[in-house]
Amino acid sequence: MRLDVFTLVPDAFAWIRERRPLAAVLGTELELRVFNYRDSTPLTAGQVDDDPYGGGPGMVLRVDVVAAALDAAYGGIPGHRVIALSPQGAQLDQDLVEELAAEDALTLLSARFEGFDQRILDHLCTDVVSIGPYVLSGGEIPALAVVDAIARRLPGALTAGSGEIESFSAAADAGLEYPHYTRPAEFRGWEVPEILLSGDHGRIEAWRREQVRAAS
Ligand SMILES: C[S@@+](CC[C@H](N)C(=O)[O-])C[C@H]1O[C@@H](n2cnc3c(N)ncnc32)[C@H](O)[C@@H]1O
Numbered sequence: 001m002r003l004d005v006f007t008l009v010p011d012a013f014a015w016i017r018e019r020r021p022l023a024a025v026l027g028t029e030l031e032l033r034v035f036n037y038r039d040s041t042p043l044t045a046g047q048v049d050d051d052p053y054g055g056g057p058g059m060v061l062r063v064d065v066v067a068a069a070l071d072a073a074y075g076g077i078p079g080h081r082v083i084a085l086s087p088q089g090a091q092l093d094q095d096l097v098e099e100l101a102a103e104d105a106l107t108l109l110s111a112r113f114e115g116f117d118q119r120i121l122d123h124l125c126t127d128v129v130s131i132g133p134y135v136l137s138g139g140e141i142p143a144l145a146v147v148d149a150i151a152r153r154l155p156g157a158l159t160a161g162s163g164e165i166e167s168f169s170a171a172a173d174a175g176l177e178y179p180h181y182t183r184p185a186e187f188r189g190w191e192v193p194e195i196l197l198s199g200d201h202g203r204i205e206a207w208r209r210e211q212v213r214a215a216s
Helices: 063-074 094-101 118-124 140-151 201-211
Strands: 002-007 031-036 081-091 105-109 127-130
Touching: 002 063, 002 140, 031 063, 063 105, 063 118, 081 094, 081 118, 081 140, 094 140, 105 140, 127 140
Parallel strands: 002 031, 002 105, 081 105, 081 127
Antiparallel strands: none
16 A cells, blocks of 8 residues: 655654554555655745635645645546545544555645645545544644554554454444453552453453443
8 A cells, every 4th residue: 555645744754664553564565655745836935835815814735735746746636535634524433444444545635724725625635534523733643643543454564463353343343442451460459350360261252252342
């Protein structure tokens, strides 16, 4: 899969390459490219945004700048999904992550300040996605969330078996995963459920199934 991120803060995507799950799939299952709108802007002095028509505070990411960035990368609007990250979009959930992880190529567009000129969303994108009903200062953290959530669904990203039963997965009936415990078995009087120490894998499995909770 190829994931392309367009941003004004390319540095934000450095550390994630060094860490799992990305580090495990980069160069094999995943190619991650990061583009800076300023590198292809048709405006002078690296300008990418402008005052809002109608007045008001803040700066708006220009449609010609985003179109130029897509032209430079793809020679036009690409044939694959182009996703703008915006608090006004459809909320990201595990079903959408699974859907996106099955794509061969994806483009993520992030903005800062007041956000995108509406024509970017209307004419250059296929999807608008939010990572939750709150406003962040830029699309980099949302893009990192999408990249990470997708990467862990790719083959080889996780140690064998660890991604099968997880919260929101089909194996957990789209609910919340059972609780986990590790050593020490007792700490300040807080004990690990006895069944997990029993060595009886059948009972442990049954207990874990009981503990899967419905997501609220
Ligand atoms: C300060 S926000 C703009 C908020 C916009 N003026 C509004 O009220 O809807 C700047 C940028 O951060 C990103 N962003 C902020 N919150 C987000 C969220 N919850 N999900 C996805 N992207 C978000 C988007 O790229 C957005 O254009």
